[in-house]
Amino acid sequence: MPAVVLVGAQWGDEGKGKIIDYLAAEADVVVRYQGGNNAGHTVWAGGRQFKLRLIPSGILYPGTICVIGHGVVVDPRVLVEELDYLERQGVDTSGLRISPAAHLILPYHVALDEAEEDRKGAGRIGTTRRGIGPAYMDKFARVGLRVEDLLEEEVFLEKLAAQVAEKNALLERVYGLPPFKVEEIAAAYLPLAERIRPYVANTVTIVSEAVESGKNVLFEGAQGTLLDIDFGTYPYVTASHPIAGGACVGAGIGPTAIDRVIGVVKAYTSRVGEGPFPTELHDEVGQWIRERGQEYGTVTGRPRRIGWLDLVMVRYARRLSSLTDLALTRLDTLAGLDRIKVCVAYRDRETGEETREFPIGLRALARMEPVYVEMEGWGEEVARATRYEELPAAARRYVELVEEVAGVPVSILGIGYDRQQTIHRRPIFVPRGR
Numbered sequence: 001m002p003a004v005v006l007v008g009a010q011w012g013d014e015g016k017g018k019i020i021d022y023l024a025a026e027a028d029v030v031v032r033y034q035g036g037n038n039a040g041h042t043v044w045a046g047g048r049q050f051k052l053r054l055i056p057s058g059i060l061y062p063g064t065i066c067v068i069g070h071g072v073v074v075d076p077r078v079l080v081e082e083l084d085y086l087e088r089q090g091v092d093t094s095g096l097r098i099s100p101a102a103h104l105i106l107p108y109h110v111a112l113d114e115a116e117e118d119r120k121g122a123g124r125i126g127t128t129r130r131g132i133g134p135a136y137m138d139k140f141a142r143v144g145l146r147v148e149d150l151l152e153e154e155v156f157l158e159k160l161a162a163q164v165a166e167k168n169a170l171l172e173r174v175y176g177l178p179p180f181k182v183e184e185i186a187a188a189y190l191p192l193a194e195r196i197r198p199y200v201a202n203t204v205t206i207v208s209e210a211v212e213s214g215k216n217v218l219f220e221g222a223q224g225t226l227l228d229i230d231f232g233t234y235p236y237v238t239a240s241h242p243i244a245g246g247a248c249v250g251a252g253i254g255p256t257a258i259d260r261v262i263g264v265v266k267a268y269t270s271r272v273g274e275g276p277f278p279t280e281l282h283d284e285v286g287q288w289i290r291e292r293g294q295e296y297g298t299v300t301g302r303p304r305r306i307g308w309l310d311l312v313m314v315r316y317a318r319r320l321s322s323l324t325d326l327a328l329t330r331l332d333t334l335a336g337l338d339r340i341k342v343c344v345a346y347r348d349r350e351t352g353e354e355t356r357e358f359p360i361g362l363r364a365l366a367r368m369e370p371v372y373v374e375m376e377g378w379g380e381e382v383a384r385a386t387r388y389e390e391l392p393a394a395a396r397r398y399v400e401l402v403e404e405v406a407g408v409p410v411s412i413l414g415i416g417y418d419r420q421q422t423i424h425r426r427p428i429f430v431p432r433g434r
């Protein structure tokens with residue numbers, strides 16, 4: 001049985017949480033490989049809403065092993081808060097496994113994220129201000145503290161003292177902010193170590209043994225393709241690799257172990273934070289979609305920017321992650337619009353040339369204007385379909401256009417918030433060597 005990677009094919013918030021939750025029902029192991037608590041998954045299960053930021057939502061299924069891999073950055077306070085929250089809701093968390101090599105987000109990372117964003121002013125990235133970028137900076141500068149360090153008091157105190165001294169110099173001298181005290185951080189964080197310790201395990205062995213023994217392993221990407229540090233709309237990106245290759249480096253498996261890659265695509269586009277957005281809507285249609293889709297950040301509460309579906313972007317996501325399937329979400333949100341536009345190509349404003357290739361670099365992207373196909377909309381009945389054939393004809397035409405332009409089959413359709421409101425057109429966890 002296969003290893004399946006699931007990635008966001010846009011700028012995050014594609015509705016991955018629901019699809020992951022849906023697939024997690026069949027998964028033995030669910031793995032997070034990058035990002036941290038900048039992600040926010042809202043999952044509806046049994047009429048109850050769960051909000052998760054760090055722990056894979058597979059935890060809602062008893063018996064599922066949920067892994068936080070090397071490539072994730074872990075804020076220990078958020079982790080413990082999330083464990084407490086789940087336990088209060090009666091969720092068994094014993095399936096969680098945390099890599100000792102995952103890097104820690106510490107209070108100075110959060111302070112630096114804030115300070116850098118504030119200093120940039122209008123030029124800010126619009127980060128989630130959760131310390132994600134600064135934690136990855138320390139990882140690559142090879143000065144970061146890892147989960148393993150938190151578990152050994154002496155090591156933690158020594159490394160922490162060195163980092164606090166450095167970060168205080170930056171905070172005080174560059175940003176004019178108050179310094180941190182080692183004792184205060186230690187007093188707040190060392191007690192968390194005991195809460196986290198039972199979950200720490202060799203995740204490389206756990207994940208590869210699961211893959212080798214034919215278990216169903218689901219790798220859940222956070223954020224989205226266009227937020228990738230290399231392939232996204234740099235510098236308006238996150239500090240990790242949300243693309244499928246990120247699963248290899250963040251969880252510790254080779255590319256040949258991956259059988260399927262699912263790209264999650266929302267029926268329209270949204271983004272939080274700054275940066276270019278070719279199909280952005282500044283009119284009342286955008287506002288209507290935002291309200292209807294409740295497009296406000298799960299982590300920060302910020303209103304999301306809204307635009308039409310951009311298939312040039314989805315084609316790019318297909319290339320970057322070798323997508324084998326798409327999950328198209330939120331068809332229900334668009335219900336009620338008379339006309340719907342879909343971007344099927346870009347036109348270069350300077351040369352007039354049309355292309356379906358996503359350009360490299362912001363300046364090239366800024367020259368592109370969307371070429372739209374306009375389609376008839378559909379009504380509320382979309383949310384009641386139980387089979388693909390029951391969808392309104394206009395919605396089916398939409399799905400078929402996506403398949404044709406993106407060049408990938410739409411295997412899963414999301415037509416409402418509930419787990420049940422999902423149409424599965426092709427099995428995802430099918431045996432290897434078909």
Ligand code: IMP
Nearest residue numbers: 012013038039126127128237238272273
């Ligand atoms: P950071 O990940 O907090 O450093 O933020 C960098 C960029 O990624 C900002 O534009 C954020 O809004 C965006 N971002 C980070 N996580 C998510 C997410 O889960 N969904 C959507 N956007 C995100």
